[in-house]
Structures are given as C-alpha cells and as structure tokens.
Amino acid sequence: MPFFNKMRKLNSVRWLFLSLGIVAVLALTAMNIYSLYALRESTIEAAKDNKKSQLDEFTFQVRHQFGGPFRELRKLDIEKLESSWNVSGNFPAHFIDVLGKASEDPLYDDIYYNPSDSDACYDDTQPLYKFDPELKMFTMVDEVPDLVCDGFGISNSRVKALIDEYRFNNKVTFDAHRSMNLALINLDDKVVIGHLNFTINRDYLINEIIDKKLKEQFGPTDKTGIVVWLRDWIQDDILSSSDEQYTYNRDVYEIDMRQRFPEMLENWILHASFLQSPTVAATNASLTRNLIVLGFAVIVLFGALVFMFINAQRERELAQRQAGFLANITHELKTPLAVMQAAGENISDGRVKDGQRLKSYGEHIYNESVRLRKMIEKLLDVAKVDSGQTVLEQAPHQLDDLVTDFVKSNKQYIQSKGFDLNFDSDSDLPLVMIDPDHLETILNNLIENAIKYSSDTKQIDIQLTKNSDDVEISVADKGDGMAKKVQKLIFEKFYRVENSLTAKTKGHGLGLAIVKNMVELNGGTIRVESTEGKGSTFTVSFPALIKGQDQYEPTSFAPQSTDSEIKNIDSKQYV
Structure with missing residues (x-):
C-alpha cells in the first residue's frame, strides 16, 4: 500500500507540473503573439505617421508657392x-x-x-x-x-x-x-x-504645381505604398493623383487619411489610401515568419511535454504492473511449493502407507511441479524476449498438420476443463515458414486464456483458413470478452484487464505479450476481435511460403524427400 500511495502522489505531481507547463507555454505564446502584432502595428502606424507628415508638408509647400513674393x-x-x-x-x-x-x-x-x-x-x-x-x-x-x-x-x-x-x-x-x-x-x-x-490660374496650379509635387513627393504607389488624390469635394471631381494607375473609388480603396490645405483652397482636399508599402510588406512577411517559427516551437514544446508526460505515465503503469506481477508471482510460486512440500513431508515421514493415497500424493506433486515448470518457462520466455536471445528454428511446415497434432495432444486436457473443442481447416493450405515450438507456445497461451476467461458458455473453436497470401489461425471462445478500449493494451507485458473476473483468475499478464512476440518473430501478425459478454477471437496470420498460388502442390518437392530434408531447405527459394 505505501508503494501505491507514493505512486498516486507522484502521479498527482506529474499532472500538476504538466498543467503548469501547458499554462506557461500558452502564456508565453500569447505574450509573444501580442508582442509581434504590437510591433507590426507600431511599424505600420509609424509608416502612416510618416506619410501623414509628408501630406502635411505637401500642403505647406503648396501654400509657400502663393506667398513667395510677399514674404x-x-x-x-x-x-x-x-x-x-x-x-x-x-x-x-x-x-x-x-x-x-x-x-x-x-x-x-x-x-x-x-x-x-x-x-x-x-x-x-x-x-x-x-x-x-x-x-x-x-x-x-x-x-x-x-x-x-x-x-x-x-x-x-x-x-x-x-x-x-x-x-x-x-x-x-x-x-x-x-x-x-x-x-x-x-x-x-x-x-x-x-x-x-x-x-x-487654376490649370497652372493643378497641373504645374500640385500634380508635379504629388508625383515627386509620393512617387509610384507600388514603391511607396500610398496613393494620393486631389479632390474637389464641392464638384465631386478628382483633379489630380500621385499615381494615374489607381482610379479614385471608395468601394475599392479605403480612404485612410484626409488632409486640407492650411487656410486656403477650401474646396479642395487630399485623400490618401495606404496600400501595402515595402515597409508594411516586410513587416507582414516578418510577422508571418515569426508566427510560423513560434508555432513550430510551440508544437515541438507541447509535443515534448506530452511525450514526457505519456512516457512518465507509461513508466508509472509499468511500475504498477511489475509491482502487481511480483506480488502475484510470489504467491503463485509459493502455492505449488507449499503443496509439494506438504505432500513430500507426509510421504517422507511414513504417515502415508496406503497405495491409493500414495498415488494421490504423487499426482499432487507431479501436477504442482508441472504447474511450477510452466510458470518458470513463461518467465524464461519473457527474459529471452527482453534480452533478444530467443532462438528461432523456422522451417517449411503445413500448419494443418501442426495444429492437428496440437489438438490431439491437448484435447483431453481441454475437455477435462469442461470445454467443447472444435477444429476446422481449409484444404490444400500452402506451406509457411514457422518454428513448431513457437506455434505450440502461441496456441497454448491462446487456449489457456480462453479457458480462464470463459465463465458461462465453454466452447473453443480453432479454424485454419487461407486468406490471400496468408494462412490464418483463429482461436475463438464464447467467454466474457473485453471492452474495445483495452484491446490494444492486452499485448503489453504485465497488463491485465481490471474487472471482477480477472481479480479471481490467476495470471501474470505475460501470456499475450509472449504470443505477440513469437508471432512477429515468425513474420506473422496477430489481431483480436472481442465483444463484452460474447467472447473473443484471436487471429494469427503467417505469410504463405509460395505467394499468389491458390493451392500448394506437394509434387514440387522430390518424392523421396523426408521431413528432415524439407526442414533444411533454404527458405530464400520460397520468398
């Protein structure tokens, strides 16, 4: 309990720091975006103020033309x-x-x-x-x-x-x-x-003074980013423009500024529209680049935070599973040892002399030793997988023959558990490259799971089918099934579905992890389809040795070839 309490506290701390990290990232991002837009607006406003000063200066230059002789x-x-x-x-x-x-x-x-x-x-x-x-x-x-x-x-x-x-x-x-x-x-x-x-002289004022000065001072719009019109607002007439390419139209160009002449030319007014000047364009381009870089940095930072948090959560879950596994396996190992010790003690003390009782004690010792051996073998399989020392001895095999042998060997045991076992196979299945020992381990674990998690209808169906270029083995039961959200987790080490049934069922969360690893070592895939209350179907697919062939022709091997010779055939010639 202290361990799990500590884990819960650590988990709360992780959630707290993740929340604080997200808030900090969002705050910094918001501040940076605000600063970037504020800088952009200040740059644009500075550009507008500069143009406004130019307009003001322009009107005084025109006024200066009138006062020349009278200074x-x-x-x-x-x-x-x-x-x-x-x-x-x-x-x-x-x-x-x-x-x-x-x-x-x-x-x-x-x-x-x-x-x-x-x-x-x-x-x-x-x-x-x-x-x-x-x-x-x-x-x-x-x-x-x-x-x-x-x-x-x-x-x-x-x-x-x-x-x-x-x-x-x-x-x-x-x-x-x-x-x-x-x-x-x-x-x-x-x-x-x-x-x-x-x-x-109105024409001279417009054409020789105002028009020329407009074009000199404000220049082409595509370079300065501003177009200025001289408008007679009484007559609603445009008298001059800084760039003739831009026709005065309020529906097209927004009038950003109006400038009157100081104490003169009351009917005339300058209208200015700020288009995208090089300064504003550079500012917008800089803003876009900065936002892209900022967005990328935020995504990376968020990804790193989430990645670290998920990894921490997975480490926590794995630690919890390992702790539960150690407690469970300790109990599992102690139980057969205690039974064997008690039986052996009674026999060694000479208390049991009746032949029937001796046989019963012997069976107890044998069954518990087999159970103990299976647990040790499973632990060794996991250790081999983790260390990469799993030995793979693949050879071309007919899955029909291997599965038939398995069913014959285990049918009595399965029926002794109260289960009906059905086996069906398509004819003329192609060869597959597989390690027979691995196949036996795969089927053993899948059958064991079906037996453990079938509380009402006790039926197991094994079926062999050819699907495109693969051969599939499906092991189906009509047991308790599982929720969809846990189906992607059941192949992880130490993971067990948490419900009232699993609490009463012995297990270590290793069987399906071993199955998945051995399937993949042999080049296959495994998937599960399950519905709560209706059962589960595990389907294992192995690639056919000869692809694109509807039926395997045994005559392609020499008639005198023995099984051992077939196993030694180089697999490369079938790929």
Whole structure:
C-alpha cells in the first residue's frame, strides 16, 4: 500500500507540473503573439505617421508657392503705402517691384486693387484698379469681374471680424481656388487701407504645381505604398493623383487619411489610401515568419511535454504492473511449493502407507511441479524476449498438420476443463515458414486464456483458413470478452484487464505479450476481435511460403524427400 500511495502522489505531481507547463507555454505564446502584432502595428502606424507628415508638408509647400513674393511685406510701412497712393495714385517703387514679381508668376493671372474708400463692386461710379506690369502701375478698369468682387467681399468680412486684435500689417484670405486676397492694414489706426486681389490660374496650379509635387513627393504607389488624390469635394471631381494607375473609388480603396490645405483652397482636399508599402510588406512577411517559427516551437514544446508526460505515465503503469506481477508471482510460486512440500513431508515421514493415497500424493506433486515448470518457462520466455536471445528454428511446415497434432495432444486436457473443442481447416493450405515450438507456445497461451476467461458458455473453436497470401489461425471462445478500449493494451507485458473476473483468475499478464512476440518473430501478425459478454477471437496470420498460388502442390518437392530434408531447405527459394 505505501508503494501505491507514493505512486498516486507522484502521479498527482506529474499532472500538476504538466498543467503548469501547458499554462506557461500558452502564456508565453500569447505574450509573444501580442508582442509581434504590437510591433507590426507600431511599424505600420509609424509608416502612416510618416506619410501623414509628408501630406502635411505637401500642403505647406503648396501654400509657400502663393506667398513667395510677399514674404517681406511685414517689414513695409503701411502708412507710407497709403500716403503714396493718396498723393500719386500709385504705390512706392519697392512695393511695385513686389507686385511686378507676382505678376510674372504664372500662378497669377491678374492683380486688382480696391482702396478702402472705393466700393466699385456695388457702385459703378467708384473706381477699381488693375496692375499693368509693363507700365508698372495701376490703371482704372471699367468692368469688374465677379470673382474679383467675391474675393474683395471675403477679404473685407474676414478682416472686420479680427482687426481689433490683429497684430500684423496684412491678412491673406482665399476665395477657394479662384483668387488670393491681401488686405493692407494700418495697425496704428486699426483700419484697412485697401485690398489686393490676385486671380489664380487654376490649370497652372493643378497641373504645374500640385500634380508635379504629388508625383515627386509620393512617387509610384507600388514603391511607396500610398496613393494620393486631389479632390474637389464641392464638384465631386478628382483633379489630380500621385499615381494615374489607381482610379479614385471608395468601394475599392479605403480612404485612410484626409488632409486640407492650411487656410486656403477650401474646396479642395487630399485623400490618401495606404496600400501595402515595402515597409508594411516586410513587416507582414516578418510577422508571418515569426508566427510560423513560434508555432513550430510551440508544437515541438507541447509535443515534448506530452511525450514526457505519456512516457512518465507509461513508466508509472509499468511500475504498477511489475509491482502487481511480483506480488502475484510470489504467491503463485509459493502455492505449488507449499503443496509439494506438504505432500513430500507426509510421504517422507511414513504417515502415508496406503497405495491409493500414495498415488494421490504423487499426482499432487507431479501436477504442482508441472504447474511450477510452466510458470518458470513463461518467465524464461519473457527474459529471452527482453534480452533478444530467443532462438528461432523456422522451417517449411503445413500448419494443418501442426495444429492437428496440437489438438490431439491437448484435447483431453481441454475437455477435462469442461470445454467443447472444435477444429476446422481449409484444404490444400500452402506451406509457411514457422518454428513448431513457437506455434505450440502461441496456441497454448491462446487456449489457456480462453479457458480462464470463459465463465458461462465453454466452447473453443480453432479454424485454419487461407486468406490471400496468408494462412490464418483463429482461436475463438464464447467467454466474457473485453471492452474495445483495452484491446490494444492486452499485448503489453504485465497488463491485465481490471474487472471482477480477472481479480479471481490467476495470471501474470505475460501470456499475450509472449504470443505477440513469437508471432512477429515468425513474420506473422496477430489481431483480436472481442465483444463484452460474447467472447473473443484471436487471429494469427503467417505469410504463405509460395505467394499468389491458390493451392500448394506437394509434387514440387522430390518424392523421396523426408521431413528432415524439407526442414533444411533454404527458405530464400520460397520468398
């Protein structure tokens, strides 16, 4: 009992450590997968942030195109500009140079000026001025374009809303993509002296500035992983694209980012779709490789854990079987020895003088010695199998003859146990290569098992049949049978089916292990079919010596060949 209690404790510890190992592996795997995906997401987000920065930088580059000529405007004295206009009807030479440079820029078509004391858009008698680059001065115009008036209106309303707290001498506003307006502010008096209007060349802005910069900055999509479209959301029109191969379609490409221009081109917006860039593709490929390696490592680790656990369980089961076997075999050996000792003692003391009693004592001693010899032989067979010292003396034989001899020799013993023995054989069976002693051991063990585990119907059927290129021997009983789950275990050493019958039946769990080993040594196979309560059938198959022949023809041997000569025939000629 202490041994089995210790084994149970060890088994509990094994289960505990297996559970902890599985939990640890799962936790580490989950952490690694999380880390890999987190790294992937951070890499992708970094790539997106970089592209977002590029979009933001792009819009400022476009804005920079508009402000080129006016960067020094903040340094000008607006009062001097106003005084010059009021006196001469024109601006000072240095400001005229600024406007001249602006007029040379293809981005602008015309430059208009509306003094604060004039309202030409609403009063035809009020003057409106247009810059003449050749004369380098402003001249009055009779017709005022609508887009110019729209620009002046937007500029005037914007400046009025913020002039009280405004700190700069000019304010730029845009009328969408049509015009840029520049309000000139006298900060001392908090008044606007006038508005300049620069009409924008739309085609030049789109084709020569935005389109070129898009393609330069973002390049081919298959290399950068991003496609950018310039969209007029009011007109629902795509004006430009970083890669013409990709047509704007929200059903096909998900819009990952929208970027407006800073305080300009209000109707236009940049739409960007992130496709698989080389960075993202490399990240995904790295993630896939890492997941494959991680999965393989986890499978190997799980396999190793399960393998070690199963081996430990098998070692435990084997140790339990061996412990049970030792206890059982000790009792089994003591029983015949005790009977023989008692009988021998009575005879040696001269207490038994009657002839009939002497005969009875002699039979007891003989039967127990035979029983003891069988147990020792079985143990020796197991020892030979384990050490690889089993002697194999194969020769061509007719199984029909060998099994017939076995049945004749053992029929009386089987019937004495209350069993009916039936034997049937097909005719013209082919020869097989077999060791007769091994065959006898195989049949002895199978018959012994049938006798042990048949409690009600006592019948044993032995049948010889030819199946394809094999000869099969089946030993069937109508005994207690066994569950399907234990049928694959019964050929292991020391294994016995645990039920109320086996508890009352003597045995060591060695017989079927010996049978399987001897069958395989002779090139055969063994299988079992069993149903609880209906009996079991053990079928042993040996390969025919001459394959593909429906019937064995004894005339293929010389008529004068004796049995001993047949046994000495080299088996290679029959394979």
